Amino acid sequence: MEFITNNLAETLMILGVVALIIEVAVLGMSTFILLFLGLSLLATGMLMNFSLLHSTVTTALWSNTLVTAILSVVLWKPLKRMQEQRDSGEVNSDFAELSFVLSNDVDEQGLTTHAYSGIEWKLKSKHPLTAGTKVKVVKKDVGVMWVEAQ
Structure with a gap:
């Protein structure tokens, strides 16, 4: 002490x-x-x-x-x-760089699915895409991957 x-x-x-x-x-x-x-x-x-x-x-x-x-x-x-304070910007994750070839047509309705990491994801696109198109994931929501042509 x-x-x-x-x-x-x-x-x-x-x-x-x-x-x-x-x-x-x-x-x-x-x-x-x-x-x-x-x-x-x-x-x-x-x-x-x-x-x-x-x-x-x-x-x-x-x-x-x-x-x-x-x-x-x-x-x-x-x-x-x-x-x-919260950051309102989108968070980019590994999904953002994911790319693959579509097996079915994709549009905004989300009727097509894609299996990734053990989960069936609904695929949506702002512009209609045909099967066989190479796409990349640009946005993700709960259970939904938004894709666009690469």
């Missing part, structure tokens, strides 16, 4: 970095509590290291309490908004 109190600034900075690593790497920024605490510990340790705060346990506790509270009030809404 004496080692920790003699090196309080360094101990606080190490604990702050550990809390930040846990928040980002393990929890994936899902909770902000460790983020605020880690930043607070890091800031308090730095202030003590530069002799702007006294290196006592009481000062460390009060400083962390105040800095954590201030950080949570200031950063809560921006971080919450950042979490709620």
Whole structure:
């Protein structure tokens, strides 16, 4: 315990970095509590290291309490908004590069199917395609592959 109190600034900075690593790497920024605490510990340790705060346990506790509270009030809404942003763009997956030759005619009705990865997929196309046409998958919906001529 004496080692920790003699090196309080360094101990606080190490604990702050550990809390930040846990928040980002393990929890994936899902909770902000460790983020605020880690930043607070890091800031308090730095202030003590530069002799702007006294290196006592009481000062460390009060400083962390105040800095954590201030950080949570200031950063809560921006971080919450950042979490709620969604990317509306289409996700390209391995299906997007899939190409094959049609065994039957395909149109927008989706009456033709194609077996891929153990699933019977309905095939649809914006423009009618005849059997024997080489196609590639351009879009996928639940149980449906949209294809176009290659």
